[in-house]
Every structure is written in structure tokens, then in C-alpha cells.
Amino acid sequence: MKGEKAKQIIKNILTPLDIRINGNRPWDIQINNPQFYQRVISGGSLALGESYMDGWWECKALDEFFKRLLESRIDKKNKSLKPAILWEVFKARVMNLQRGARAFIIGRRHYDTGNRLFKLMLDQGLNYSCGYWHNACDLDEAQIGKLDLICRKIGLEQGMTVLDIGCGWGGFAKYAAETYGVKVKGITVSKEQAGYAGEQSKGLDVTIELADYHDLNEQFDRIVSIGMFEHVGWKNYKTFMEVVHRCLKDDGMFLLHTIAGNTPAKATDPWIGTYIFPNSMLPSASQIFRAAEGLFILEDLHSLGRYYDQTLMAWYDNFTRNWDRLKDEYDMRFFRMWRYYLLSCAASFRSRRNQLLQIVFSKQGIDQVFRSEGELFI
Numbered sequence: 001m002k003g004e005k006a007k008q009i010i011k012n013i014l015t016p017l018d019i020r021i022n023g024n025r026p027w028d029i030q031i032n033n034p035q036f037y038q039r040v041i042s043g044g045s046l047a048l049g050e051s052y053m054d055g056w057w058e059c060k061a062l063d064e065f066f067k068r069l070l071e072s073r074i075d076k077k078n079k080s081l082k083p084a085i086l087w088e089v090f091k092a093r094v095m096n097l098q099r100g101a102r103a104f105i106i107g108r109r110h111y112d113t114g115n116r117l118f119k120l121m122l123d124q125g126l127n128y129s130c131g132y133w134h135n136a137c138d139l140d141e142a143q144i145g146k147l148d149l150i151c152r153k154i155g156l157e158q159g160m161t162v163l164d165i166g167c168g169w170g171g172f173a174k175y176a177a178e179t180y181g182v183k184v185k186g187i188t189v190s191k192e193q194a195g196y197a198g199e200q201s202k203g204l205d206v207t208i209e210l211a212d213y214h215d216l217n218e219q220f221d222r223i224v225s226i227g228m229f230e231h232v233g234w235k236n237y238k239t240f241m242e243v244v245h246r247c248l249k250d251d252g253m254f255l256l257h258t259i260a261g262n263t264p265a266k267a268t269d270p271w272i273g274t275y276i277f278p279n280s281m282l283p284s285a286s287q288i289f290r291a292a293e294g295l296f297i298l299e300d301l302h303s304l305g306r307y308y309d310q311t312l313m314a315w316y317d318n319f320t321r322n323w324d325r326l327k328d329e330y331d332m333r334f335f336r337m338w339r340y341y342l343l344s345c346a347a348s349f350r351s352r353r354n355q356l357l358q359i360v361f362s363k364q365g366i367d368q369v370f371r372s373e374g375e376l377f378i
Contacts, residue, residue: 016072070353115192157180213240261282268281
């Protein structure tokens with residue numbers, strides 16, 4: 001396809017979305033390389049992200065650019081069987097990308113990127129999931145609010161045993177042990193996270209292990225999984241729920257905190273899968289509930305997707321403000337990749353294409369209901 005024809009196709013896609021090529025508004029795109037048009041036509045979303053990483057185009061407000069794209073569902077309307085899309089679909093459908101040794105790939109490729117990066121980007125507790133911004137003035141307050149909301153939802157009491165599947169850098173484990181006097185076991189597939197979480201929880205009744213959830217076989221009063229289910233994969237949703245059921249005492253409760261898409265999916269965006277979260281995919285509410293059928297009783301469902309926009313923008317502000325302290329460890333292509341990641345994800349929640357769900361399950365039902373603020377009420 002000749003360059004002018006490719007340019008016209010891109011222009012025809014963007015014009016109805018109020019996005020101009022080489023316009024002067026923050027969400028307009030500036031083209032630095034005329035080969036951009038052909039590259040994106042041929043390669044789709046993967047090429048769009050890679051060409052930005054390579055400096056072929058600019059946009060002052062990537063979040064607003066993507067908000068316009070995603071609100072219009074342009075990615076669905078212009079879907080085609082490009083090689084990158086075909087490959088993602090093939091991998092997801094034929095291979096179990098999240099079992100065995102593959103379960104640890106996400107740890108090496110993303111969470112082991114460097115603790116210094118995450119220390120400068122996240123809150124003081126290194127909570128890498130959506131904050132709870134109700135009555136919060138900053139990121140630290142939003143994350144503490146989220147942790148306490150979770151503890152209240154599952155009715156933590158002193159002396160209880162708690163399993164944290166996908167414990168990250170140990171933010172929840174440390175908070176729950178310190179504040180509620182519980183015993184916590186956390187597991188992660190990231191060596192960097194396991195080491196840091198273990199150091200941060202010294203002196204507390206907390207155990208951190210580098211382990212895959214499939215191997216769990218002990219029982220707990222409460223189980224939480226905060227921002228990990230996105231790495232489970234559609235082929236393993238039922239297995240995950242069966243493991244939780246096996247490890248939860250009969251009178252226990254399980255809280256799942258996860259990003260979710262609006263419709264069922266069996267593959268992820270090619271750019272996200274290649275550069276940010278390999279072997280990941282977002283479940284839908286229907287996929288989650290189907291996996292839980294016959295195992296759990298739904299006690300509470302809370303949608304917090306709008307808060308993830310605020311959380312991601314706070315991470316972006318921290319990342320860009322601290323870039324001078326990181327640029328000796330990462331190159332400019334990494335900076336552009338990380339900027340693209342944070343702002344495109346913020347747009348996905350702002351446009352309501354992605355949601356954040358907090359779901360509370362029990363095995364046998366509880367004699368309580370939830371108030372809107374998350375507290376149990378008899």
C-alpha cells in the first residue's frame with residue numbers, strides 16, 4: 001500500500017474521533033516519520049506501540065488520545081487478522097501459557113524489572129494495584145484505604161490465618177499483620193518481590209514464598225488475591241478457584257481483586273503481551289463467575305474501575321517526576337514504553353473499557369450482608 005493511501009486511511013479513522021494529524025491540541029498526534037502510516041496499517045496495535053517507542057510519532061496527552069480511540073471501540077471495528085493478532089490468538093487457544101515454568105515468566109519479565117523503579121513509582125507500601133480513592137488525598141492514602149477496605153470486607157480478626165496469592169512486594173501482608181494481628185502467608189512468582197516482601201515483614205507473623213498457586217495445599221481462615229488473577233489465563237480460571245476452595249476453611253471468605261474486561265477474552269492486546277505483561281489476559285465477570293460456580297457463594301461485588309484511572313495517573317506522575325533518578329538504569333525507549341503503558345491503561349479505565357472488580361466469596365454462605373462502605377452488617 002502506498003504511503004498516501006495509508007495516510008488517508010489513518011486520517012479517515014481518526015477524524016471522526018476528533019483527533020487530527022499534526023494538530024495543535026494535546027490529544028492530536030505529531031508524525032515524525034512518514035512510514036508511520038504504512039507500519040500501523042500493516043501491524044495494528046503492536047505497530048502503533050512500537051512506532052511510538054521508536055519515536056515515529058508524538059502525542060502530548062496519550063491518555064486522552066487513547067480515551068478517544070477506546071470510547072469509539074475503533075479497535076473492535078478495525079480488527080483484522082494481522083500476524084501479531086493471529087499469533088496471540090493461537091498461543092492463547094493452543095498453549096497453556098500460565099502453567100509450570102511459564103507461570104514464572106511474568107515475574108522475570110515485568111515484576112523483576114527493578115525494585116528501584118517501583119519504589120519511585122508506587123506508594124510507600126509498593127502496592128501495585130488499584131487504590132481506593134474515597135476520602136483519599138494522595139496515593140498513599142488511597143492504597144491504605146484499599147488495604148483496610150479489603151481487611152474489613154473479609155472480617156479479619158486477630159489470630160486468623162490469611163493466604164495472599166500474588167502478594168507482590170508484601171504491602172497487604174505487612175498491613176494486615178501489623179494492623180489486625182493476623183498470620184499471613186504470601187506467594188509470588190517474582191524473585192525481586194519475594195526478597196523485598198520478606199525483608200519488609202521481618203518481625204511480623206508473615207511468611208513469603210516464591211511459589212506458584214497450583215502447589216498450595218494448606219488451609220486458611222481467609223484468602224485474598226489482589227491484582228494477580230490477570231495472570232491466571234482463561235484455561236486456568238476453574239483450576240484457580242478449585243485451589244482456593246481447597247485452601248479455604250469451610251467458614252472462610254475469599255476476596256478477589258482483579259481488573260476485568262466487559263466481555264470474555266482468550267487473548268490479550270499484542271503490544272501489552274509483548275512488552276508489558278507476557279501471557280496475561282483480562283477475565284470478564286462472566287468468566288470469573290462461571291469458574292466459581294459450584295465452589296463458592298457470591299457475597300459481595302464492588303466495581304472500582306474509575307479509581308484505577310486516578311491510580312495510574314498518580315503512578316505516571318511519580319514515574320515522570322523521578323525519571324532523572326532512573327535514566328542511568330533505563331534508556332529512552334524504555335521511558336517511552338512505560339509512558340505508553342501507563343497512559344494507555346489509564347485511558348482504558350477512563351473510557352470504561354476495563355473495570356476493577358472486588359468480589360467476596362464464601363464456601364457455605366455467611367449470615368451477614370455488606371454495607372456500601374464495605375463493612376459487614378448483621
